[in-house]
Amino acid sequence: MSAKRQFRIWRGDETGGDLQDYMVEVNEGEVVLDVIHRLQATDAPDLACRWNCKAGKCGSCSMEINGKPRLSCMTRMSTFGDDETVTVTPLRTFPVIRDLVTDVSFNYEKARETPAFAPPPDVAPGDYRMQQVDVERSQEFRKCIECFLCQNVCHVIRDHEENKQAFSGPRYFIRAAELDMHPLDTRTDRKEYAQAEQGLGFCNITKCCTEVCPEHIKITDNGIIPMKERVVDRRYDPLVWLGSKIFRRGETPQTSVTTARQGSATPSSATRSGIHSHAGAPTTRGPRRRRRAASTGIGRCPTRPRRRSTTGAGFR
Amino acid sequence: MTSTATRPRGARARAAIAAKTLRTDRWWFAPLITVIGLSAWVAYATVRVFMHNNYWVPEHHYLTPFYSPCVTERCVEGAAHFGRFLPGWWIIPDAALTLPFLLLFRLTCYYYRKAYYRSFWLSPPACAVPDGHKEYGGETRFPLLGQNLHRYFFYAAAIISLINTWDAILAFHSPKGFGFGLGNIVLLVNVVMLWAYTISCHSCRHIIGGRLKHFSKHPVRYRAWTFVSALNVRHMQLAWVTLGTLALTDFYVMALAAGWFNDLRFIN
CATH class of the missing domain: 3.10.20.30 (Beta-grasp domain)
Structure with missing residues (x-):
């Protein structure tokens, strides 16, 4: 009919x-x-x-x-x-x-700035072993298809263009959460990075990103809020701070955080040190595919190549 | 590489769409209901807190949660389970020790933040509807930076839930001995809902296990996290249900204390 x-x-x-x-x-x-x-x-x-x-x-x-x-x-x-x-x-x-x-390059630039997966240097790719229960939380975020609807609906940049410099958006908050919760990721400064460089503090939990996600990822409840709580652990909770001093837990290298957004071409510290990377390493196929993805689209419905490269974390 | 596609050329303008929003559904309905609901509750609670009357039913030992723990000199002796050590000025609520923390617990709650940022602050009023403000700094500076203290108010709320639980238990012991009536059920339901709301808090979820990197090394905390996560999915519903049970419990106790009707007694 x-x-x-x-x-x-x-x-x-x-x-x-x-x-x-x-x-x-x-x-x-x-x-x-x-x-x-x-x-x-x-x-x-x-x-x-x-x-x-x-x-x-x-x-x-x-x-x-x-x-x-x-x-x-x-x-x-x-x-x-x-x-x-x-x-x-x-x-x-x-x-x-x-x-x-539309030109969604903003998202690829933010992807390049995000520090890549950093597995233990003494474990070779192919030898990664982890328990399902440890990796489940990260796997939810791997469902992301990078449609950027969450980025588009987020009022922090949708209504305030001036925030684009300081704000990475919900897609990259769950990327940070995915890696911070990953059992094999060795970086301990992802919380600081999320707060200081990705602009996690701009988010006011209005959950529009979750509402529009076609993959039904609980972006706010399972990604952004846990990251905010982890930031609180490090920055705003004197009891946790005291505990970490007394028991010598959570000692954090701070050096790489402040340098990570000095230009989109700057590789992360993990990349510089030769650690596996999918987001920003010049030798991977990621950037070229991303540039092509960002540029296609004029005419009679051209296709955008599938690119999982911005989210490569060593497992699917 | 051959490509026929047009490549982006530096900074470009957004699509010039005149309408502020093209949403055709009733996007304004949820913020409107939130404003009405929260305003009505706050008005009721404010009146009741400063009423200083009809909060204790001596025949059945029912104490409304709005006056628990009753700690000012104006408190009825039977209702003051923890002593009367604050002055009885009218401006001081009889539950002055707990009400500020409960208020702050809800004010910094991740669900209520969404609710009032959308409905009262219009930032944004709904998804894909423009923010009501020209500038936006989010929770990056004072006073909204204080939202990060939510976990401390969670600790306080857990202690206050213990006090409310104690009140509900004491209500089974009236001057005639053990007793059980509709008021006890009302108090118990309120306490159970308060615990459900408190435990389902995002900070609780983080503290109980969310902060761990390896669940497999902490099986007990993982199970606790799984339980809290299941409750956490209902955090919004529990936030509203507890507003309802608190007001209903208080109203029931007030009605009994004022003699508007008698409690339905099952035992004694």
């Missing part, structure tokens, strides 16, 4: 644009991305969008549908009323390239 439906789609580029109306045929069982493809095949052949897997796993087709950040391939048309106009706009937080395609 098919019917004509009203769509309003933002068309334009960095110089300006506006919402344009389209009447388009919609069939039963379709998602918003199907309708956009039909528009490209009929009324708007030059409409730019970004997509890849159509299965909610590549994170490419992020856009705002009726004002809500969503994956267009996972937004069923049946969720709208029969006479409801569907408004589709690009992500607001990032610079627009054209139509529904």
Whole structure:
């Protein structure tokens, strides 16, 4: 069964644009991305969008549908009323390239700044051993498909462009949490890094990141709040501080924290010391793939390559 | 590498979308309900705390949680389980030792932060709806830096829950000996809910085991963390339920003390 439906789609580029109306045929069982493809095949052949897997796993087709950040391939048309106009706009937080395609380089820059996984230097890759119970918390964050909906909806940068320098965003807070909770990660300064360099203190726990996550990762409850509590351990809890002095626990090297954001090309200390890295090491394939991912997207729905490289932590 | 794609060229402008939000659902409903709910509760609690009356039912030893522990000179002797060592000025709540800590425990609670940042402070009022402020510094400086003290208020709240538990136990012993009525059930339900809310706190979850790197080395703490995590999922619901049980318990005790109706007694 098919019917004509009203769509309003933002068309334009960095110089300006506006919402344009389209009447388009919609069939039963379709998602918003199907309708956009039909528009490209009929009324708007030059409409730019970004997509890849159509299965909610590549994170490419992020856009705002009726004002809500969503994956267009996972937004069923049946969720709208029969006479409801569907408004589709690009992500607001990032610079627009054209139509529904935005430049998400901000996220790749923050990924490069984040210190990489640092396993024990005396354990070779392939010899990593850990118990499931120890690694479960980190595995939740590995579900991230890097659609950047959480980054887009976070009001800290969505409504305050000036905070982009100091704030990495929820995606990289769970990256920090993932590594801090990882049983084989040897860095002990991730809490300090999260607070001092990633801007964890900007987060005011309004949970929008969790609300929009298509992978249903409990970003706030399981990632950001535990990291905030770990920061409290180190910075604001005199009892823990006293205990660490008395029992000589939690002695923390501080040197690498202050240097980690001196330019996106600066490798982390783990990289400099030859430790395995997936985020910033010039010899890995990560940066090149990320640059390509950030640059694609103009024309008739070009694809964005899958890239897991920004989150490589030695296990899947 | 061959690519036909356009590469980003430095800083670009965001899409020029005139509407502040394009959300079509009732995004304003949740903050509105939060404002109404919290304001109503605070108004009720303020009136009751400074009423200095109808907080103790001597026939059944019921003491409202709003006056526990009752420690000012104006407290009824039977209700003062921990002595009367504070002056009885009207401006001093009879439970002056505990109320500030309970207030701060809830004020710094991770759920309530979300609730009042959204509804009262409009920062933001809802997801993908613009922040109501031109500048934003979050919890990076005073006074919001104080939110990091939440765990200390958690410790205080745990002690206060113990006191409330003691009150509920004492209520089974009326002047006629052991007794059991509807008031006891109300007090018990309130205490159970208070414990559930207190234990489900994010700070408790961290302290009990969340801070560990290797759960496998601490199986007991891991099980405790698993239990707290299951409760933590319901932290928001428990936050509202406990506001309700606190107000309901206080109202029930007030009604009995004022003689509006009698307690339904099952035993003695």
